[in-house]
Amino acid sequence: MTDAVERIVNLALHLAHAAKPVGHESIRRDVFGYPKDQDEAAYLRMFERDKDELRAAGFVIEANEAGLYSLDSAATFVSDVGLSATEIAAVRAAGTAALSDPSFPFAPELRLALAKLASRFEPLEVPAASRQADESPSDQAENAAALELATRASKRVEFVYTNSIGRTAAHTVEPYGLFLRDGRWYMVGRDIAHDEPRVYTVARMADLMVSGARPKSPDFSRPAGFDVSAFIRLPFQYGDQEFSAALRFDQSAAWRAKGLASGLGVLRSEGDETVWSVPARDDAALLRWVVENGPGISVDAPTELADRLVSTMRKAATLHG
Numbered sequence: 565m566t567d568a569v570e571r572i573v574n575l576a577l578h579l580a581h582a583a584k585p586v587g588h589e590s591i592r593r594d595v596f597g598y599p600k601d602q603d604e605a606a607y608l609r610m611f612e613r614d615k616d617e618l619r620a621a622g623f624v625i626e627a628n629e630a631g632l633y634s635l636d637s638a639a640t641f642v643s644d645v646g647l648s649a650t651e652i653a654a655v656r657a658a659g660t661a662a663l664s665d666p667s668f669p670f671a672p673e674l675r676l677a678l679a680k681l682a683s684r685f686e687p688l689e690v691p692a693a694s695r696q697a698d699e700s701p702s703d704q705a706e707n708a709a710a711l712e713l714a715t716r717a718s719k720r721v722e723f724v725y726t727n728s729i730g731r732t733a734a735h736t737v738e739p740y741g742l743f744l745r746d747g748r749w750y751m752v753g754r755d756i757a758h759d760e761p762r763v764y765t766v767a768r769m770a771d772l773m774v775s776g777a778r779p780k781s782p783d784f785s786r787p788a789g790f791d792v793s794a795f796i797r798l799p800f801q802y803g804d805q806e807f808s809a810a811l812r813f814d815q816s817a818a819w820r821a822k823g824l825a826s827g828l829g830v831l832r833s834e835g836d837e838t839v840w841s842v843p844a845r846d847d848a849a850l851l852r853w854v855v856e857n858g859p860g861i862s863v864d865a866p867t868e869l870a871d872r873l874v875s876t877m878r879k880a881a882t883l884h885g
Contacts, residue, residue, distance in 0.1 A: 569672045571597025572614050576623060576635075585632035621673060669708035669749070704767045708742060708749040711766065714774045715739045718782030720756075723772040725764060728803035728846045737764070738784040741792030745799065752795045754784075763795050763802060798828060800853050803845030810864040813838040817860025824857055839864060851876070 578595045579586070592598050592607055602610070615625055615633075624639040647655065659678050662668045707723075714721050721739055726732045737753040740761065744750075749766040775783055800809075813821040815836040825831055829842030844850045851873055854861050863870040 568597075568614075569675055571595070572617050572672070573675055575614050576618055579618075579623075579625065579633065579635040580637065580640075582634065585628055585630075585634040587630075587632050591633070617672075621677075667705050667747070669705040669712065704749060707766050707769050707772050710772055710774055711739055711749075711751050712742055715741060715751075717779075718784055718786065719779075720775040720783045721753075721772060722775075723764075723769040726768050726770070728849075729805065731804075735764070737762075738786075740786050740790055741795075742766075743792050743796055745796060748799070750795075750802075752792050761795070763797070765802060798826065798842075798853065800844045800846045800850035801828075801842075802849075806843055806845050807847075807866060809842055809844040809850055809866065809869070811840045811842065811854065812862050812864050813840065814860045814862070817858075820857075820860075847872075 574595050574597050575591065578591065588608070588611065591611065592600075598607060598610065619625060622640065624636040625633055626636055627633050656678065659674055662674060663671050668674075711721065713719075718738075720736060722734065722736050724732060725735050736756040737751070738756070739751055739753040741752050742749055743752070751764045751766055752761060753764070754760065755762045777783070818833075818836065818838040821831055821838040821840055825840055825842070829840055831838055831840050833839075847869055851863075851869065854863060854873060855877075863873050
C-alpha cells in the first residue's frame with residue numbers, strides 16, 4: 565500500500581470511529597501517515613486533498629461552525645447486508661487478489677471500499693497474484709486509472725496509438741467511458757480529428773496525457789443518453805478492416821454457441837451443428853478466440869483463415885507430440 569493510500573484509509577477509519585467531531589490537531593496527532601515534522605500549511609494542503617479523495621469515493625464528511633469534522637455514517641454506509649463470516653472472507657480474498665494484480669487500475673478505490681466493509685483494514689496475503697491482461701499490466705493499469713479520472717472530470721486526453729495492423733498515430737479524444745473485456749481495458753470517446761466516437765484498447769496507448777488546461781472546468785459534455793455498453797464487442801471485433809466470419813460449433817459445442825455469441829451476429833442451425841456468422845476486424849484475435857474457446861469450434865469462412873487455423877493446429881500437434 566502506498567503511503568498516500570494508507571493515510572487516506574486511516575483517515576476514513578478515524579472519522580468513522582470518532583465518537584464526536586474532530587479537529588485538525590487531533591487528526592494530525594492520531595491518524596497514522598501525516599508527518600509529525602510537517603509545517604502547518606503543508607499539512608493542511610495534504611488534509612484537504614485527502615478529504616477530497618474521500619468525498620470522491622462516497623464518504624460524506626461534514627464540517628461544523630467550529631471547524632470540526634465528522635462522518636455522516638447514514639449517508640456514507642449502506643445498511644447492514646448481513647454477510648456471513650464465509651462471505652466476508654470471500655469478499656476480502658477477492659478484493660486482495662485484485663489488489664495484488666498489477667493490471668488492476670483502481671487499487672486506491674478498492675482499498676477504500678474494503679475499509680467501508682470492515683471495522684479495520686487488514687490486507688490479506690494471497691499465495692499468488694492474478695494477472696488480467698496479456699500486455700504490460702502496470703502500464704495498462706496506470707493508463708486506465710488516468711482515463712477514468714479524465715472521464716469523470718470530462719477532460720480531453722492525448723496519446724499515441726498503435727492499431728491492430730501496426731499503424732501508429734497521435735490522437736486527441738474526449739473520453740466518454742471505460743469498460744473491461746477479457747482482461748483488457750477499452751476506452752470509448754469522440755476522436756477530435758474524425759469527429760466520431762471510437763473504441764481504443766488501453767494497452768495499445770503510449771504517452772498518455774490528460775489536459776491540464778482549466779483543471780476545475782470540463783473540456784466537453786458527454787452526449788445525453790450515452791451508454792458505454794453499446795460499444796462492448798468481442799475481442800476480435802476491434803480493428804480497422806472489417807470482414808465477415810463464419811464459425812462452426814459441432815454437436816458437442818453447439819449448446820455453447822448462444823452464450824459465446826453474446827447476442828452478436830447471427831446463429832443458424834445445421835442439423836446438430838450451429839453456424840455463427842459474425843463481423844470481425846482482427847484475424848489473429850479471431851483465431852486466438854477459437855482456440856481459447858474450443859474444442860468443438862472451427863472456422864468455415866474466410867477459407868484462408870480456416871486453412872491457417874488447421875495449419876497452426878497441426879504445427880502445435882507436431883511440436884507437442
